[in-house]
Amino acid sequence: MTNKEKTLQIQGMTCSACANRIEKGLSKIEGVERANVNFALERSTIVYDPEKTNVNEFKERVEKLGYSVVQEKTSFDISGMTCAACATRIEKRISKMDGVTNANVNFALETIAVEYDDKQVQTSDMITAVKKLGYELIPKQDGQKKMDHKEQEIKKQQRKFIISLILTAPLLWTMVAHFDFLSFIYLPNVLMNPWVQLALATPVQFFVGAQFYKGAFNALRNKSANMDVLVALGTSAAYFYSLYLSIEWMSTGSVGHPELYFEASAVIISLIVLGKLFEVRAKGKTSQAIQKLLGLQAKTARVLRNNTEQEIPIEEVVAGDIILVKPGEKIPVDGEIIEGRSAIDESMITGESIPIDKVAGDVVIGATINKNGSLQIKATKVGKDTALAQIVKVVEEAQGSKADIQRLADRISGVFVPIVVVIAIVTFFIWYFAVTSGDFRSALIPTISILVIACPCALGLATPTSIMAGSGRAAEMGLLFKGGEHLENTQSIDTVVLDKTGTVTKGEPALTDILVVDGFDEEEVLQLIGTAENQSEHPLAQAIVKGVKEKGLSLLETTDFEALPGFGIRAEVNGREVLVGTRKLMRERNIATLDSETSMEELESEGKTAMLIAVDTKLAGVVAVADTVKDTSKEAIARMQELGLEVIMLTGDNKRTAEAIARQVGLSNVIAEVLPEQKSEEIKKLQEQGKKVAMVGDGINDAPALAMANVGMAVGTGTDIAIEAADITLMRGDLNSVADAIIMSRKTMRNIKENLFFAFIYNTIGIPIAAIGLLAPWVAGAAMAFSSVSVVLNALRLQKVNIRN
Known part of the structure; x- marks a missing residue:
């Protein structure tokens, strides 16, 4: 059997010795081929033979050594949810299970993410528990399978709507009888026959509308209420009251036709199914970012095996x-x-x-x-370890997580339906006993309208659809938010702290200046020092060599080379002695440096490392090397300042060098000469001043500061550890991504607030209007369906946003 790989997230390690101890302990388990523990990432990767060992042994061994293993994580697709109340009920049920530490349901994405202890609970237990609620948990599917599932759902809703439309259209025609101003429209008398209307309405009510009855039954069985309860109550009241009137009409032999409401229940169901169809289609679009990312991957690979070229599926690499x-x-x-x-x-x-x-x-x-x-x-x-797979994972987790503002909406949704039912009952009694004095029919209409218009679908969709669309669009722009809470928190940032090396600057030295004294040729001097430094492994030497080659100059032969630690280098190039180094080196060799002293001081004041050059014991000039500023840093910092942000540069470099770099990029606020372990302390000082701080860095020494900041942003070209510690990964090395992330966060939060406004405005205005009898049930159904669609369409605007305009 092929060996398998298991990854454990471990807590409690305090030093690399702990990591070594765990690694040795795991390696001793029978069947383990190798175990690697990464102290920085607090992660262990174990390759093992599943026939010889059980993965539970890994956790037991780690715990025996005095450390703990972070909870298992899993996710499911959910089938059967109809509104936010369904999501809340599933989340509560899973959260109450022994061993479950966290559960997040995303109504818009129709998924649940669960953290749990597999010693106390298994995924099969979760599936069973949710099934009892009337829903289905489906083990997480790959992108293509999930899209197939979405397509099936769309086709299912399409079929239901077409059937409903065909049967409802004649009933809709009968509505002209309710309005005198439509009397000019021809109305076949047969359509006014109660039994014809009953024959048309019944399939709509109990076939197309079966999903609402099923959902309502499951909700009431579990002592809760959801959108299905409202729809089932409202349409059933209209249907069964019309059925009662039809039977009464037949038994009494009355002349003419009774005023029935079959068309109200059928139209409401048709409109809600149409809204569901639009909703499913729109929700499919919000996850297009992940599909685009998955679509980038090659399907096959051409590999060399046994000296033979083979084309194989990507999964087999x-x-x-x-x-x-x-x-x-x-x-x-x-x-x-x-x-x-x-x-x-x-x-x-x-x-x-x-x-x-x-x-x-x-x-x-x-x-x-x-x-x-x-x-x-x-x-x-390969597989899930590739950069693309990790990006997809981050985006999925971000879309499945919750922002604080969403938790508020969930709490409201959880109590909304029972309150609406109470309002509807009170409204019925007020109309029946006070307004119309025993007229059941007149009391029923506003009651049905309240039940229908109050469905909380839009409220449940308001936040997750925006987070899905916003984080997906951000991913397309190279901005990876690791969770909805980070997308929310970023908009409140007022201070941005930038690490210098590798963030503001390129992170590698480059040849910037060559100044030669009279009597020497610049190209000749460059060729000599490039040849001499080519023998050195020092980063500054390599920068000079790279710069010389970029100028199109070839290197010569070196016959003698000597590194002079702390001073520079000496070499024989084409029979000429070349010295490159400090003032002290030149003084020891009795070479006068007065002619270049001023130039050297100017270069050093600009934050550059300046070195003197001597050829055949004569001063030839000065060469300068510096960690150069990224081309876009100045523009990016200006954009941040235009957004009202205070921008600070934090570095371990000396103050003079730091201030020189700061001047180049338009910064006046610099914190210099900070030791790596002190960076997080500087972030804490800023937070104690009441500032909301974003830290931007790329190095291992930035990781504590990234974790300490309100929002940590890691430059994606940096180290894995920095990326792991950060809340946002900036895939480009361009600081413009910082401004982009903040703007994207602000636009997403504005979009969420707009959605919540749309969701609440329908209910806030609609319920009172329905209660006083000014809203027909079919109009209420249309308004309720349109509220959900408007929220999703508004969220989809984020997928087209262009933040550079």
């Missing part, structure tokens, strides 16, 4: 496979180039529009496009 990628093809999985060079279009992952040149040794990302060269790539991450 394993780590270590050598993959051949031709020009114009998608790179199937994450890997490392072992042969060839090409420009790689990574725009679909990072948002960077310019292809990036890659050579042997460079890392490539699955789903990116190989533009112009043939490559051989060694697969390093």
Whole structure:
């Protein structure tokens, strides 16, 4: 049997020794091939033989060593929900189960995410518990299966609506009899016959409307109420009262036809089914971001196995496979180039529009496009471990999580239906005993209208649809929000703290200046120092060499090389002695530096590392290297300031260098000479001043500060640890993403508030109007259906938002 892999999230480790101890303990379990514990990520990956060991042994061993394993996580698709009250009921039921620590139902996405202890509860128990409520939990499906499920639901609602429309249209025709101003419309007498109306209305009521009766029965059986209860009560009242009038008409042999309400119940059901159809279609669109991401992946890969080229499904690629990628093809999985060079279009992952040149040794990302060269790539991450899979996972978790504002809407939805039923009953008695004095028919109409218009569908959809659409659109822009709460919190940020190295700057030194004294040729000096520094492994030396090559100069031969730690280097190039280094090096060699002292001081005042150059014991000039500012940093910081944000740069560099960089990007607020362990303390000081702080960084030493901040933003080009610690991952190395994330958060929260307004306004205005008898039941049904559709359509606007305009 093939070995399997298990990942455990471990709590309680305080140092790397703890990680080593756990690793050794797990490795000793029979059947475990290897165990790797990552202290920084608090994660253990175990490769094991399932025939020789049980995964429960891993948790037991970790706990025996004095540490704890974080709860298991799982998610399900849910079938059968009709409104937010259904979602609330399922969430409460699962949350009350022993061993379940957290459960979040997303009504719009029709999913539930559960954290649980598998020693106390199993997923099968959850499925059984929810089935008793009248719903179905379906183990999480892959993207294609889920889309198939959505398509089936759309077709099902389409069939019901068509049947309902055919049967309801004649009943709708009879409504002209209720209005004198429509008397000019021809009305066949047969349609006014109670038995004809009964024959048309009954299939609509009990076949098309069966879903509402089923939902209402399950809700009442579990001592709760939902939208189905309101619809079933309202339409049943109209239907059965009309049936009573029909029987009475027949038994008394009355002349003419009674005033029936079969058309009211049929029209209400038809409109609600139409609203459901629109809703299902629109909810499918809100998850298009995930489908687009999944669609980026290559379907097959061309691999070399046993010296034979084979084309296999992407699912069969394993780590270590050598993959051949031709020009114009998608790179199937994450890997490392072992042969060839090409420009790689990574725009679909990072948002960077310019292809990036890659050579042997460079890392490539699955789903990116190989533009112009043939490559051989060694697969390093496959399946769920690829960057694309991780992005999809983050987006799904964000869409399935809840913002605080959604929790408020859920609490309201939970008590809304019982309150509406009480209002409807009170309204009926007021009309029956006080307004119309015993006229059952007149009391029934406003009661039905209240029950129908008060359905809380729109309230349940208001927040999750916006979060789904907003986080999906953000993902397309290279902004990965790890949860709805982070999408909500980001809009309240008033202070942005930027790490310098790798965030404001490129994070790697580059040759910036070459100043030569009279009597020396600039290109010759560059060629000499480039050749000399080529023998050094120091980052500054490599920056000089790279800069020389970029200027199109070739390197010469070095016959003698000597590194002088703390001073610089000495080399023999084409028979000439070359020195590159500090003032102290030049003084020791009795080389006068006065001619270049002023230039050197100016370069150093700009935050650059300046080095003196001597050729054949004569001062030749100054060369400067610096960690250069990213091209977009100044523009991005200006955008943040225009948004009313206070922007601060935080760095461990000396104050002079930090202030020089700050001046280049238009910053006046700098916190310099901060040790890595002190960065989180600086964030805390700002928070103690009442500021809502976003920390933006990319390095391992930024992780504590990212975790401390109200919102942590990790530059996606940075380390995995920084990304793990952050709330938002910025897939591009462009600081414009910070402003983009804040704007996207603000637009999403504004959209949520608009949706909540739409949801509440229908009920706030509609219920009183219905109660005083000014709202016909069929109009109430149309208004209720339109409220849900309007909320979803408003949320979908986020998918088209362009935040750079």
